Amino acid sequence: MARRVAMVAVAQNAGIETKDNFYDQAYRVTKEVLDKAGMTRDDIETVVSASSDVFHGGISCANSYYWETTGAFLKNASRQDGESLFALFYGAMRIMSGHYDTALVISLCKGSENPPNDTCTLMYSDPFYLRNVGLTETLAAAFQMRLYMEKYKITEEQCARVAVKNLRNALGNPYAHRKGRYTVEDIIRSERIADPLTAMQCAPKSEGMVAAILVSEEKAKKYTNRPVWIKGFGSSLDSYSIGDRDLLKGQLSNAARRAYKMAGIKNPAEEIDLAEISEPYAFQELMWCEDLGFCKKGQGGKMIESGMTERNGALPINPSGGVLSNNPYVSRGLQRAVEAYLQIRGEAGERQVSKKVKTALAHGVHGFAGQCHAVVILGR
Amino acid sequence: MGRPVAIIGVGQTYHGRRMDVSYPELVREAVMAVFKETGLAPDDIDGVVSGTMPSMMEGIALTHFYFADAMQAAGKPIMKTETCGSTGVSIAHTAYYWVASGVADLVLAVGHEKMNEGNSQATMTTVAEPFYQRYFISGAPGVFSMQSQMWTARYGIPEEKTRDAAAFISVTHHDDAFDNPYAHIKMKVSMDDVKNARIITYPVRLLDVCPNSDGACAVIFASEKMVKKLKLKPAWVKGVGYRGEEYFFGDSDKVVWEAAIQAAKQAYDQAGIKNPRKELDVAEVYNPFTFQEMLFYECFGFCELGESPDLVLKGTFTRKGELPCDPSGGVLCTNPIGATGLIRVAEAALQVTGKAGAHQVPGAKLALAHAMGGVDQFNGIMILGSEL
Numbered sequence: 001m002a003r004r005v006a007m008v009a010v011a012q013n014a015g016i017e018t019k020d021n022f023y024d025q026a027y028r029v030t031k032e033v034l035d036k037a038g039m040t041r042d043d044i045e046t047v048v049s050a051s052s053d054v055f056h057g058g059i060s061c062a063n064s065y066y067w068e069t070t071g072a073f074l075k076n077a078s079r080q081d082g083e084s085l086f087a088l089f090y091g092a093m094r095i096m097s098g099h100y101d102t103a104l105v106i107s108l109c110k111g112s113e114n115p116p117n118d119t120c121t122l123m124y125s126d127p128f129y130l131r132n133v134g135l136t137e138t139l140a141a142a143f144q145m146r147l148y149m150e151k152y153k154i155t156e157e158q159c160a161r162v163a164v165k166n167l168r169n170a171l172g173n174p175y176a177h178r179k180g181r182y183t184v185e186d187i188i189r190s191e192r193i194a195d196p197l198t199a200m201q202c203a204p205k206s207e208g209m210v211a212a213i214l215v216s217e218e219k220a221k222k223y224t225n226r227p228v229w230i231k232g233f234g235s236s237l238d239s240y241s242i243g244d245r246d247l248l249k250g251q252l253s254n255a256a257r258r259a260y261k262m263a264g265i266k267n268p269a270e271e272i273d274l275a276e277i278s279e280p281y282a283f284q285e286l287m288w289c290e291d292l293g294f295c296k297k298g299q300g301g302k303m304i305e306s307g308m309t310e311r312n313g314a315l316p317i318n319p320s321g322g323v324l325s326n327n328p329y330v331s332r333g334l335q336r337a338v339e340a341y342l343q344i345r346g347e348a349g350e351r352q353v354s355k356k357v358k359t360a361l362a363h364g365v366h367g368f369a370g371q372c373h374a375v376v377i378l379g380r
Numbered sequence: 381m382g383r384p385v386a387i388i389g390v391g392q393t394y395h396g397r398r399m400d401v402s403y404p405e406l407v408r409e410a411v412m413a414v415f416k417e418t419g420l421a422p423d424d425i426d427g428v429v430s431g432t433m434p435s436m437m438e439g440i441a442l443t444h445f446y447f448a449d450a451m452q453a454a455g456k457p458i459m460k461t462e463t464c465g466s467t468g469v470s471i472a473h474t475a476y477y478w479v480a481s482g483v484a485d486l487v488l489a490v491g492h493e494k495m496n497e498g499n500s501q502a503t504m505t506t507v508a509e510p511f512y513q514r515y516f517i518s519g520a521p522g523v524f525s526m527q528s529q530m531w532t533a534r535y536g537i538p539e540e541k542t543r544d545a546a547a548f549i550s551v552t553h554h555d556d557a558f559d560n561p562y563a564h565i566k567m568k569v570s571m572d573d574v575k576n577a578r579i580i581t582y583p584v585r586l587l588d589v590c591p592n593s594d595g596a597c598a599v600i601f602a603s604e605k606m607v608k609k610l611k612l613k614p615a616w617v618k619g620v621g622y623r624g625e626e627y628f629f630g631d632s633d634k635v636v637w638e639a640a641i642q643a644a645k646q647a648y649d650q651a652g653i654k655n656p657r658k659e660l661d662v663a664e665v666y667n668p669f670t671f672q673e674m675l676f677y678e679c680f681g682f683c684e685l686g687e688s689p690d691l692v693l694k695g696t697f698t699r700k701g702e703l704p705c706d707p708s709g710g711v712l713c714t715n716p717i718g719a720t721g722l723i724r725v726a727e728a729a730l731q732v733t734g735k736a737g738a739h740q741v742p743g744a745k746l747a748l749a750h751a752m753g754g755v756d757q758f759n760g761i762m763i764l765g766s767e768l
Binding site: 061065078086094255258366368371 | 428434437440442444447455458463464470477507643755
């Protein structure tokens with residue numbers, strides 16, 4: 001990696017619903033992250049935002065709408081659609097290129113004003129073949145879950161344990177939308193949405209405006225004495241048609257391999273101290289752990305049973321409560337990175353893990369059954 | 381500037397009303413064209429940048445999914461860049477930064493639009509703010525007509541002169557399009573035809589306005605190492621500028637248009653350009669409306685503020701003029717929006733590598749490409765040169 005890039009401040013405003021309108025909410029998060037970094041708008045050289053048009057934002061060309069409220073007035077700014085970790089990568093690349101020293105990265109999704117998640121995800125289906133049969137992210141996830149359970153003898157109980165763990169972890173997270181102490185039975189007995197998926201195993205629809213400030217290595221000292229470095233990142237896109245894909249052998253391992261290579265990570269299970277993973281459906285946390293190399297293929301169920309992914313386990317996964325507890329669609333990837341940042345800095349409050357976190361992984365996903373993955377490695 | 385980056389190949393579709401192909405097939409046509417042109421294969425590509433107009437126009441959301449296979453992007457790192465009308469140039473910028481950062485050596489940028497299957501004006505209405513502005517800012521012509529009225533009023537340019545200059549631009553670009561094999565509208569028009577065409581939104585008439593086109597464009601960006609290895613003629617990226625301003629139309633001055641002025645200045649500073657009219661050999665200005673093209677000449681420093689109609693009528697910006705603008709026929713003759721900005725970049729690359737064929741500006745070494753978007757909000761520039 002040519003030029004190192006540090007995260008020096010983060011801010012978020014998330015949960016079920018805020019009283020602020022879109023403009024005010026975006027402004028407050030932008031202002032908060034600048035204040036935390038000890039910066040003014042003038043110190044920011046470039047802005048990269050993430051959002052989604054119409055279906056996840058209520059307006060076409062979403063960044064036209066929020067341009068000035070995210071501090072981008074008369075700045076060189078750009079935007080990524082669909083996945084907020086792309087915005088983090090793009091902000092980092094702008095700094096790595098040598099053009100800029102400071103970048104504001106912000107993701108905007110006001111779930112409370114959006115239609116239901118699957119009204120939006122139905123629009124990923126092409127209008128000729130797939131949309132007619134009603135293929136949504138939840139249906140695709142149900143196919144994937146069934147395949148996963150059958151191939152690797154994963155049980156419903158093991159999948160439900162993810163929701164139990166994450167919703168309990170969320171009790172310590174003031175930004176969580178859904179939280180509580182539930183039993184495996186509570187999770188399995190909740191309404192069956194798309195067999196074998198039950199309601200408590202599907203993420204809610206939440207708000208999430210999430211921001212981070214990135215700074216070049218040369219300037220990082222000016223803003224913090226505890227920078228969190230972006231050590232590596234990678235993404236991978238799958239084929240379009242769901243029938244063309246192997247839903248049990250997806251693109252996450254490719255995305256992770258790229259990020260690990262950039263970060264010089266050889267043995268992720270040992271070198272990564274904590275992971276914040278996007279699991280819009282509970283079982284996916286188990287699958288993604290396997291694809292990330294935290295355990296062997298098909299061992300995700302045993303891994304959660306061992307307790308090692310608990311907040312105070314050997315490899316905490318989603319101590320924030322993950323996407324099951326808060327799901328601002330586009331923003332969820334960046335929100336994972338922000339949570340990983342807080343854990344590395346020891347600033348995660350009640351959700352802080354007991355072990356020391358030196359290197360953490362954040363993951364984002366969008367589309368059907370893991371259609372597109374993004375991974376970032378952060379470290380001290 | 382960071383690590384040197386060059387464009388080593390471009391591919392375009394035959395733009396127009398392409399009812400012979402589906403939308404993914406249209407995308408594939410451009411992508412295959414750039415692979416054929418460069419002799420590269422999809423396996424050689426380190427990453428893909430995709431972009432379009434918003435989902436309302438596409439009929440499908442998150443188009444990088446739908447076009448993953450057409451773009452040969454399955455299994456590859458991906459970025460999805462969207463900035464409304466300026467998307468095409470923003471895609472090029474993303475590909476540029478990706479290579480300049482050292483993360484990738486070969487990046488494929490793909491922009492596309494199949495406007496004949498969507499409703500562009502209805503979509504653009506949903507860009508406007510829903511509570512106050514949407515009622516009167518509908519579609520593109522309304523906004524741009526207001527802007528052209530502001531401009532002529534500000535400088536007291538006589539109506540007759542602006543009409544003549546706009547008609548002159550329309551006539552010359554329509555003529556130019558005959559020499560561009562990929563252009564959509566190929567139609568001989570006279571000054572009188574333009575001046576008497578049906579009014580769309582006063583003072584804009586039908587022949588002052590771009591068409592709805594189907595089209596795609598694919599461009600490969602390469603690191604210096606790959607340029608040397610592949611021995612393909614490079615168009616080096618010399619400058620990248622971008623600026624955006626307030627959302628509410630009326631909050632900012634659209635005549636002395638800071639977003640356009642500062643975007644150009646950022647790119648000129650990087651490229652070391654002091655006198656653009658002299659130093660640039662050709663410019664591909666985003667010109668969906670004849671009037672707006674003149675305003676851009678002024679904001680980009682091709683002439684003084686308020687002076688452009690005079691120079692247009694003198695022929696300064698024609699293909700044989702001092703600074704040829706839009707020798708491809710420009711947006712006025714071809715506008716598949718998500719691809720349009722990238723087509724400007726591709727045309728600039730063709731010009732500085734001497735590959736523009738019948739519309740080649742002889743000896744062009746330094747070229748400007750531009751796109752505009754949002755509610756008259758965003759301007760993006762890329763400057764390309766034949767020398768590093």
